[in-house]
Amino acid sequence: KNEVEQSPQNLTAQEGEFITINCSYSVGISALHWLQQHPGGGIVSLFMLSSGKKKHGRLIATINIQEKHSSLHITASHPRDSAVYICAVDTGNQFYFGTGTSLTVIP
Amino acid sequence: DSGVTQTPKHLITATGQRVTLRCSPRSGDLSVYWYQQSLDQGLQFLIQYYNGEERAKGNILERFSAQQFPDLHSELNLSSLELGDSALYFCASSLLGGGYYGYTFGSGTRLTVV
Numbered sequence: 001k002n003e004v005e006q007s008p009q010n011l012t013a014q015e016g017e018f019i020t021i022n023c024s025y026s027v028g029i030s031a032l033h034w035l036q037q038h039p040g041g042g043i044v045s046l047f048m049l050s051s052g053k054k055k056h057g058r059l060i061a062t063i064n065i066q067e068k069h070s071s072l073h074i075t076a077s078h079p080r081d082s083a084v085y086i087c088a089v090d091t092g093n094q095f096y097f098g099t100g101t102s103l104t105v106i107p
Numbered sequence: 108d109s110g111v112t113q114t115p116k117h118l119i120t121a122t123g124q125r126v127t128l129r130c131s132p133r134s135g136d137l138s139v140y141w142y143q144q145s146l147d148q149g150l151q152f153l154i155q156y157y158n159g160e161e162r163a164k165g166n167i168l169e170r171f172s173a174q175q176f177p178d179l180h181s182e183l184n185l186s187s188l189e190l191g192d193s194a195l196y197f198c199a200s201s202l203l204g205g206g207y208y209g210y211t212f213g214s215g216t217r218l219t220v221v
Contacts, residue, residue: 033210041195042109043212086150093163095140095152 003027006087006098013105019074021101023087026068034061034072035086037100043086046072077105110134113198113213121221125186128216132179132200138162139181140201140210141173145194156181157203188220 005024013019025032034046047054047061049070054061058077063070074081082105087098110133120126132139141153143166152165156175167173170188175181185192195217199210 035212041217042214043197043199044109045199045210045212048209088150094165095142097150097152099149 002099003096004087004089004098006085006101008101009099010102011104013077013103015078015105015107017077017105019077019081019103019105021072021085021087021103023070023072023098024068025070025087025089025096027089027091027096029089030092031090032063032070033088033090034070035088037084037086039083046085074103077103079105079107081105109211109213111198111200111211111213113196113216115216116214117217117219119219119221120188122188122190124188124220125184126188126218128183128185128196128198128218130181130183130198130200130213132181132198133211136200136202136211137179138201138203139175139179140199141167141181141183142197142199143194144197144215145191150197153183185218190220193218193220 007022032049036044049063058075060073084100084102086100089096112131114129138157140155144150153167154173155163159175170186173183195215197215198213201210
């Protein structure tokens with residue numbers, strides 16, 4: 001049983017498209033994180049959410065605590081957005097990770 | 108440079124051996140987290156330290172141990188290594204224990220067990 005489910009697993013988009021990645025979780029959480037992992041392997045923390053919505057540049061993350069669901073949106077996608085996006089939940093004493101969404105943005 | 112330093116970047120060792128991975132957190136951060144990323148299991152949380160004390164424990168094997176020193180750097184010790192321990196090991200740091208100010212990841216140590 002996976003505590004965190006992400007969809008889709010793979011996503012190919014044309015440059016400029018609006019992209020949505022979804023994350024559902026089954027445990028009680030203190031926070032949810034969206035991470036970005038580039039092909040070189042480095043991980044960057046994009047957002048930490050405990051409620052509502054956050055925006056940073058072209059990235060928007062939302063969370064619905066009642067429905068145990070979060071979405072990561074990328075507006076006006078660009079080839080440099082190509083990466084694996086990972087959803088992670090923090091239960092306060094444990095972290096669970098989704099398997100990641102591999103995004104490829106084609107020029 | 109994220110400010111979190113992990114050494115070494117690459118490590119190749121034989122089964123049965125013991126290795127130590129090192130992590131220096133970003134200046135001012137008190138909390139250090141260790142994660143393992145393997146091809147078949149994805150990212151897994153191993154252990155968290157906050158200001159020298161163990162704070163949370165995840166899927167860390169008994170053959171693995173960690174500590175955080177007074178200068179806040181942390182070491183992850185892996186012993187009796189098996190082929191399945193081959194993975195990327197990431198360290199992350201945060202200002203406080205709850206990560207409320209976000210996390211900063213190191214670039215990882217790639218461990219290959221042959």
